[in-house]
Amino acid sequence: MSGHVVPKKLYILVFAALIVFTGLTTGVAFVNLGKWNTVVALAIAVSKASLVALFFMHLRWSSGLLRMVVLAAVMWFAILVVLTLSDEFTRQWTPVPSSWEAQVQQNVR
Amino acid sequence: MHSNAALAEQFDDLPQQHEASSLGMWLFLATEVMFFGGLFTAYIIFRNFYLPAFEAGSRLLDVRIGAFNTAVLLCSSLTMALAVRAAQMGKKRLLIAFLLLTLLLGLTFVGVKLAFEWRHDYLEGLMPGINWTFDGPDARHLELFFCFYFFLTGVHALHMVIGVGVLAVLILMAARGRFSPLRYNAVEMSGLYWHFVDIVWIFLFPLLYLIGGRY
Numbered sequence: 001m002s003g004h005v006v007p008k009k010l011y012i013l014v015f016a017a018l019i020v021f022t023g024l025t026t027g028v029a030f031v032n033l034g035k036w037n038t039v040v041a042l043a044i045a046v047s048k049a050s051l052v053a054l055f056f057m058h059l060r061w062s063s064g065l066l067r068m069v070v071l072a073a074v075m076w077f078a079i080l081v082v083l084t085l086s087d088e089f090t091r092q093w094t095p096v097p098s099s100w101e102a103q104v105q106q107n108v109r
Numbered sequence: 110m111h112s113n114a115a116l117a118e119q120f121d122d123l124p125q126q127h128e129a130s131s132l133g134m135w136l137f138l139a140t141e142v143m144f145f146g147g148l149f150t151a152y153i154i155f156r157n158f159y160l161p162a163f164e165a166g167s168r169l170l171d172v173r174i175g176a177f178n179t180a181v182l183l184c185s186s187l188t189m190a191l192a193v194r195a196a197q198m199g200k201k202r203l204l205i206a207f208l209l210l211t212l213l214l215g216l217t218f219v220g221v222k223l224a225f226e227w228r229h230d231y232l233e234g235l236m237p238g239i240n241w242t243f244d245g246p247d248a249r250h251l252e253l254f255f256c257f258y259f260f261l262t263g264v265h266a267l268h269m270v271i272g273v274g275v276l277a278v279l280i281l282m283a284a285r286g287r288f289s290p291l292r293y294n295a296v297e298m299s300g301l302y303w304h305f306v307d308i309v310w311i312f313l314f315p316l317l318y319l320i321g322g323r324y
Contacts, residue, residue, distance in 0.1 A: 003127060003297070005197050006190070010235045019180060026176045030317035032285075041315035049308045054284040056304045058297075063128060066135050073139035077146040085149050088157060
């Protein structure tokens with residue numbers, strides 16, 4: 001038993017894709033796409049991370065149990081970010097109660 | 110009674126032993142996701158609060174060095190993957206060569222970070238708490254960006270240094286003939302750690318250097 005031996009060619013192909021993605025994300029950063037700059041940068045980062053996890057970290061050939069652990073890690077991180085941001089982005093939705101005005105004025109940053 | 114020395118006695122067979130090692134390592138990496146995740150979340154929130162200052166901070170970083178270091182780290186991931194492959198096939202000299210290459214690339218990354226980036230920031234007065242002389246617009250929030258920058262890249266570099274230490278131990282073990290096609294879990298699990306640190310940088314590079322109006 002020596003696990004799954006991945007062909008050398010596949011590793012080099014994945015590496016080439018990672019380098020191309022790095023060039024692409026660096027190049028796109030110099031083009032004004034408005035808020036899409038952030039979306040593109042993160043989409044490329046997620047693609048690169050997936051390539052590393054699937055091929056270099058052998059997740060493509062791993063058991064369901066290991067994939068579940070990875071999925072759980074991603075889910076917990078998503079909960080952390082989404083719940084925190086949901087507070088941040090919805091703060092402005094309701095007006096500040098008039099009785100709080102004085103307090104808010106004092107704490108304004 | 111097991112005749113196979115590669116198998117620890119608490120396991121039924123080698124696949125089970127391999128699965129147990131992998132599960133342990135991935136669980137550790139899941140805790141690492143949460144460790145870096147907290148920092149990433151804080152960075153996202155504060156970037157949202159003080160967007161102009163954080164974008165100005167991004168522009169003060171050298172994107173060429175960042176991209177170069179990304180390439181160095183990706184190379185080291187390739188050599189690490191090839192090291193695991195060499196271990197699986199029992200090629201001892203190839204294994205040592207690839208581990209050594211990975212170690213050198215890791216040191217290159219940390220060296221470039223120290224010598225060209227952190228040193229430069231220090232001399233420019235962009236190191237909060239140690240040498241901070243920036244007095245342009247919104248200096249307080251720019252300082253916050255650099256706090257995040259140094260903490261994120263610092264903690265990442267610390268992981269790299271730990272990884273280099275692990276690689277040094279692996280090289281010694283490999284030289285003493287401790288690995289074989291039946292017994293290479295240590296190499297593979299260290300590889301998982303090394304690739305994870307690579308993934309952290311894959312996200313740090315765009316978040317710190319790229320997004321924020323380079324155009």
